[in-house]
Amino acid sequence: MGSCELNDAIKHGEVVVNGVRLHYAEQGEGPLVLLLHGFPESWYSWRHQFAPLAEAGYRVVAPDQRGYARSEQPERIDAYTLLHLVGDVTALIAALGEEKAVVVGHDWGAPVAWAAAALRPDLVRGVAGLSVPPLPAGPGTLSAARENFGEGFYQIYFQEPGRADAELAADVKSSLRRILCGIQPDGEPRPWIVPEGKKLLDTVPEPESLPDWLTDEDLDVFAADYARHGEHAFTGGLNWYRNIDRNSELMTAFVGQRIDVPALFVVGERDLVNAMIAPEAVQYLLTHLTPRLHRHVRLPDTGHWTQQERPAEVTEALLDFLAHLDK
Incomplete structure (x- = not known):
């Protein structure tokens, strides 16, 4: 059992x-802070943030987002657009009996958080993104990914329904262990590429040992939640990627939309996202899209799994940001 x-x-x-059953974990009382996970994670990726944020006087809620872990998986691929995901956030705030929230997102959770803040500043009083910066309108396009990284880029590999789903679901715990530990085996940021003729998991071999931030018991918690969906254990999360081009079309009206609420951005200096979005591009996006940016935090010797790898530093940054909002 995990910590x-x-x-x-x-x-x-x-x-x-919005017709979808969502599971959430909760601790504390006070102003609402929503914590949105990424792929392939769950509410449990925020395990280190619950207690300190709750002790500081906040109501901390981390949902399993639609398609993930203990939450329901709609069958249709087009039920996982960015607008659906933002709709879940806004509806969740109301369902929890609150009028506003601070929304924090990591990995895929970050575009959801940024978009929620851009589209509903009346509900989002502050926003924090981990790993993924605010983008002009949704998370890019597949044609741009192909041009920059080739057909083997993992986001393109994910597009074929059933392929990555079956590979990852064959051994849920092993798949999670490989991805969490293997996409940056030497700690260097690089795009996740699947060579022609190889399978996804061929690129992430079983690690010889676990990093100090991840225990076998932690993996058991993640795996048990994912395994509830059987052969579709990862399908919900993969369907988020299958809407990348659809998101680009749906968000066209919001290209260049500024995020007019206080903001925080936290990224590891060795995050693989740095190999996909250059630091100077990140700074440009922050400057032009987040006029009320509180801090841009770069964590040394930190890879992609930000709040799990550096829980104390991430929690400190969040508490500083929250205190700034409450002044």
Whole structure:
């Protein structure tokens, strides 16, 4: 059993938003802070942030986003657009009986958080993105990915329904262990590329040992939640990628939309996202899209799994940001 499961203060609940049943974990009382995970993660990726944020006087809620872990998986691929995901966030705030929230997102959760802040500043009083900076309108296009990284780029590999799904679901715990530990085996940022003739997991061999930020018990918690969906354990999350081009079309009206709420950006200096979005491009995006940026935090010796790899530093940055909002 993982460390977060032993925290009796964390409560678990379910709510139906927009016709989809979402599971969430919760701790504390006070202003609402929503924590949105990425791929392939769940509420549990925030295990280190619950207690300190709750002790600082906040109501901390981390949902399994639609398609993930203990939450429901809509069958249609087009039920996972960025607008659906933002709709889940806005509906969740209301379902929790709140009027506003600070929204924090990591990896895929970051575009959801940024978009929620851009589109509904009346509901989002502050936004923090980890790893992925705010983008002009959604997370890019597949044609740009092909041009920059080739057909083997993982986001393109994910597009064929059923292919990556079956590979990853064959051994859920092994797949999670390989991805969490293997996409940056030497700590250097590089795009995740699948060579022609290879399978996805061929690129992420089993690690000889786990990093100090991830235990076998942690993996058990992640795997048990994912395994609830059987052969579709990863399908919900993969369907987010299958809407990249659709998101680009749907978000056309919002190209260049500024995020007019206080913002925080945190990224590891060795995050693989740095190999896909150059640091100078990140700075340009932050300057032009987040006029109320509080801080841009770069964490040394930190890869992609930001809040898990550097829990103390991420929590400190979040607490500083939250205190700034409450002044």
